[in-house]
Amino acid sequence: MFESKYSWQAPEGNEETVRSLAGELSVSPLTASLLASRGIGSREEAGRFLNGNLEAxxxxxxxxxxxxxxxxxxxxxxxxxxxxxxxxxxxxxxxxxxxxxxxxxxxxxxxxxxxxxxxxxxxxxxxxxxxxxxxxxxxxxxxxxxxxxxxxxxxxxxxxxxxxxxxxxxxxxxxxxxxxxxxxxxxxxxxxxxxxxxxxxxxxxxxxxxxxxxxxxxxxxxxxxxxxxxxxxxxxxxxxxxxxxxxxxxxxxxxxxxxxxxxxxxxxxxxxxxxxxxxxxxxxxxxxxxxxxxxxxxxxxxxxxxxxxxxxxxxxLNKERQQVVETIVEEALIQLQDKMINGSVPDVIVLAGEGWNVGVVGIVASKILERYYRPVIILGIDPETGMCKGSARSIPGLDIYEALTSCKELMDHYGGHPSAAGMSLSRDQLPAFEEALNLFAAQVMSEEDYIPVIATDGEWKLSDVPLSVIDEMDMLAPFGMANPVPKLVFRGTRLVELRKMGKEGKHLKLVFRQGETRMEAVAFGRGDLADLLEEGMTLDILGEVSINEWNGSRKPQLMLQDMKITGTQVFDLRDAKEPWKEVQRIYDIISPHMRLDHRQIAAVFNPLLESSPKIQLNDCSLWVYDNKAGISAFNNAANTYGADHITTLFMVHVPDSVDQLDALLASFKNLSNLFLLHSGRNKEEQLTIPSRDQFKLLYVLLMRMALEPIREQEALARLSQQSSSTLRMVTMMMDVFEELAFVERRDGNIVVIPKPPKRELSSSMHFTKLGSLAEMEQHLVYEGTSQCTRWMISRLEGAS
CATH class of the missing domain: 3.90.1640.30 (inorganic pyrophosphatase (n-terminal core))
Structure with missing residues (x-):
C-alpha cells in the first residue's frame, strides 16, 4: 500500500446549497461546490465574492x-x-x-x-x-x-x-x-x-x-x-x-x-x-x-x-539565496539526526548553527517542516556575540506565537503569527528554549496533529473537468490563502503513460485514464517516484486542474499534488548496484507516503553473501535467511520489535529456497510493501523447471562417460556442455540421482549404479525442491517487472 503523503480532508456536505447555486448562477456542479465550500450560500454572497470592487x-x-x-x-x-x-x-x-x-x-x-x-x-x-x-x-x-x-x-x-x-x-x-x-x-x-x-x-x-x-x-x-x-x-x-x-x-x-x-x-x-x-x-x-x-x-x-x-x-541575489538555503538545509538535517532518539523526531524541531544566514532561516524552516511535518525553528548564531536570531514555521496543531509566549522570558525579542514567527535569544538559553517549547507542544498537541492534512474540494471524475469547466473555475481567482487553488480527488484512475522529464529527470509526466476520459498530469520535483510507479497501476490522485496551451492547442492538465495506491504492492528495483544505499534512498522517497516509523521497516539478506550490511536507517530491523528456521533476526531491532509490526520489507538477496520464501512471508504477516533489490542471476546459473526428458538425457550421457568412476567436477562440466544445461542445473540434477540411488559420490568421484532400483522422479525431495526453486527464480530473477510483481503479490496474498 502506497499511502498518500497527506490525509485528504473532504469538504462538508452541502448538496442542497450546491444544487441551488448551480441553478441560480448557471454554473457547473463543480464550480457551485467550490463556492459552497468557501462559505458562499446564496446568489447575493456569490455576487459579492465574484464581483467585489473598490467601492465595497x-x-x-x-x-x-x-x-x-x-x-x-x-x-x-x-x-x-x-x-x-x-x-x-x-x-x-x-x-x-x-x-x-x-x-x-x-x-x-x-x-x-x-x-x-x-x-x-x-x-x-x-x-x-x-x-x-x-x-x-x-x-x-x-x-x-x-x-x-x-x-x-x-x-x-x-x-x-x-x-x-x-x-x-x-x-x-x-x-x-x-x-x-x-x-x-x-x-x-x-x-x-x-x-x-x-x-x-x-x-x-x-x-x-x-x-x-x-x-x-x-x-x-x-x-x-x-x-x-x-x-x-x-x-x-x-x-x-x-x-x-x-x-x-x-x-x-x-x-x-x-x-x-x-x-x-x-x-x-x-x-x-x-x-x-x-x-x-x-x-x-x-x-x-x-x-x-x-x-x-x-x-x-x-x-x-x-x-x-x-x-x-x-x-x-535570488539564485544565490537558493544555494545558501540548500547548504543550510543539508547542515540542519545532519544536526537533526543527532537529536532523533530511536528514529523519533522531536515534537518541535529547534536547530541552530554558526554562520547560518539569518535572512534565509525562515525558508530553511519551511523546507524541514515540509519534510517532517513538525513545527520548526531555525536560528543563526553570531559566534562573536553568542546571539541567535531565528524564524519559526508551524503546523495547524500548534500556534507558534502562543508557544513562544509561553517561554517569552527566555528570549530577548519575539513576534509573529500562529503559523510563523521570529525571535532572538542568547546562545546560553537554547537548551532551555528547546525544552520549554517541546514541553508546551506535548501538552497541547495530539498524535493526529502530526499527520499532515490537506483540504480537498471533493471527489470528482476526470470527465467532470472539461475545458469549459476549468475556464469557469477561474471566476474564483485570485487564489491564495483561505481561497486556495481547487484541489480535486479522482479515485480509481489508471496510469497509462509515465516518463521523467526536465533536467536530470526531476519531474514526472503522466497520463491517467478514467472511463473514456484521458488527462495528462505533471508532478514537479517528483521524478524520484518514477521507480515506484508502473503503467497499468490503479491510483487515487489529488491535483489541481489547469489548461495547457501549446501551439494554439488547449487541453486539460492536472498538476499532481498527491497519490495513493491501495492494496499490497511489490516494487521492482532489481539489480541495484548498491542495494543498501538504495534502501536509504527509497526510504527517503517513500516515508512521507507510507507514514512509517522504525518498527515497521525491515530488510532481509543472505549472510553468506554479505556479513555486515552498511545501512544508515536508525533501528531498521535486519533479518537473514536461515537454512533451518527460514529466516532469523540479525540485529537488536529485529529481536526487540519482532516481525508483527513490519509493513515494508526490502529484499536485498533472493532466498535460497522456496521454504525460505514461505517462511519469510509467514513471518511478516502484515506486509503490504515489498521492495525487490536483489541481483538477477547470471544466465549461466539459470535453473529450468525439470522434465523427465531432461533427466533421461542426462542419465544416458552419464552412462556413456561413467563406465568407470569419473571425477565429479569433470563429469559435471562435460554433462553441462553436452546437455545444454547450466552447471548449477546439472549439479542439482545429480543430487536427485544420488537420492534415488542412481549414482553414488565417492571421494570426489561419481559412480553410476549398474542396476538401480526403479523409483519415480516425483518421489525425490530434491526433484520437488529443484522444480519449486526453478519456478521461484524464474519469476523473481528472470521475468519482466509485471510478471515478477504479479507472481510475488499472489504469494503475499496467499500468505495473508
Missing part, C-alpha cells in the same frame, strides 16, 4: 486610531515637518514602504525611509535608528508592517520629541506601545470588520483615509505584499488583490514590469501564483542577502533602465 471596501475610519493619525499627518504636511517611514525587510514590508513613498510623494511631503538590515540589526524599531532620525530633524515617524511590539523603542522616540504612528498587522502583545496612534485591525477594541489585512493593506487604508480615493494603480503594490505575506485572499484582500492584478497586466510601474519580465511570465496574464512564486522571492532576496532598500528602489523608480538593472540584480 470598508470605511478606513473604522480602524481604531485612524481618527488620530490622519489629522497628525495632515498637520505634518502643512507645517513641512520631516517624516520618517520606518519599514520592514520582507516583501510585505518592502511593499508597505514603497506604497508610503508614493503616498508621501503624492502629498508633497518631506520624508526619509528606514528599513533595518535583517542580519546586522534584525526586526523592528531600534534606538540607534531613532537617534539618527532625530538628528535628521524627524518629528513624525510612521511605521509600516512593524511597531506593534516596540514598547520601549516608542517610549524612547517620545522622549526625543518624535511622534509615532504605528501601522501594523501582527499579533498585538499584552502591553501595547504608547504611540501617538496605533492602527492595527487586530488590536483589542478595534471594530474594523476585516482582520486579515497585510501590512501593506493597513498602509493602504491610511492612504485611503487621507486621500479618499488613492490612485487605483497603488493596488498593484498592495497585491504584491498581500500575496507575498500569505494573507487570506478573502474580503477586502480579495478586492484589493483582484484589482491590483488587473492593473498589473498593463502596469505603468517600470519596477513591476521589469520584475515580471525577469521572473519569466507573461505580463498580460499575471496571476497570484506568478506573484507568489516569481516576484515575491526576488523581492525577499534583497532583504535576505543584502538590504531591502534595493527592492524598494526597484518598486519606486520611474526609470525603466534602472528598473531592469535592479530587477536583474535581485534575480542574481
Amino acid at each position: 471596501l470598508h470605511d478606513p475610519y473604522l480602524l481604531l486610531g485612524m481618527d488620530k493619525a490622519v489629522p497628525r499627518i495632515l498637520q505634518a504636511i502643512e507645517q513641512s515637518e520631516h517624516i520618517l517611514i520606518y519599514g520592514d525587510y520582507d516583501a510585505d514590508g518592502v511593499s508597505s514602504t514603497s506604497l508610503m513613498i508614493y503616498f508621501m510623494r503624492h502629498l508633497g511631503a518631506s520624508y526619509d525611509i528606514y528599513i533595518p538590515h535583517r542580519s546586522n540589526e534584525g526586526y523592528g524599531l531600534h534606538n540607534h535608528a531613532l537617534d539618527w532620525a532625530h538628528q535628521q530633524g524627524v518629528s513624525l515617524i510612521i511605521t509600516v508592517d512593524t511597531g506593534i511590539s516596540a514598547v520601549e523603542q516608542i517610549a524612547y522616540a517620545n522622549s526625543l520629541g518624535m511622534d509615532v504612528i504605528v501601522t501594523d498587522h501582527h499579533e498585538p502583545p499584552e502591553v501595547l506601545p504608547n504611540a501617538y496612534a496605533l492602527i492595527n485591525p487586530k488590536q483589542p477594541g478595534c471594530p474594523y470588520p476585516f482582520k486579515g489585512l497585510a501590512g501593506v493593506g493597513v498602509a493602504y487604508k491610511l492612504a485611503q483615509a487621507v486621500l479618499k480615493e488613492p490612485p487605483v494603480e497603488w493596488t498593484e503594490i498592495v497585491a504584491i505584499g498581500t500575496i507575498a505575506d500569505l494573507m487570506p485572499l478573502t474580503g477586502e484582500n480579495r478586492i484589493l488583490v483582484s484589482r491590483g492584478l488587473e492593473c498589473m497586466r498593463h502596469t505603468s510601474f517600470p519596477g513591476i514590469q521589469a520584475l515580471m519580465e525577469v521572473s519569466g511570465f507573461n505580463m498580460g496574464a499575471v496571476t497570484s501564483v506568478n506573484v507568489a512564486f516569481g516576484m515575491a522571492p526576488r523581492i525577499n532576496a534583497s532583504g535576505r542577502l543584502d538590504h531591502a532598500g534595493s527592492a524598494v528602489a526597484l518598486m519606486t523608480t520611474g526609470d525603466m533602465e534602472e528598473a531592469q538593472q535592479l530587477s536583474h540584480a535581485l534575480d542574481e
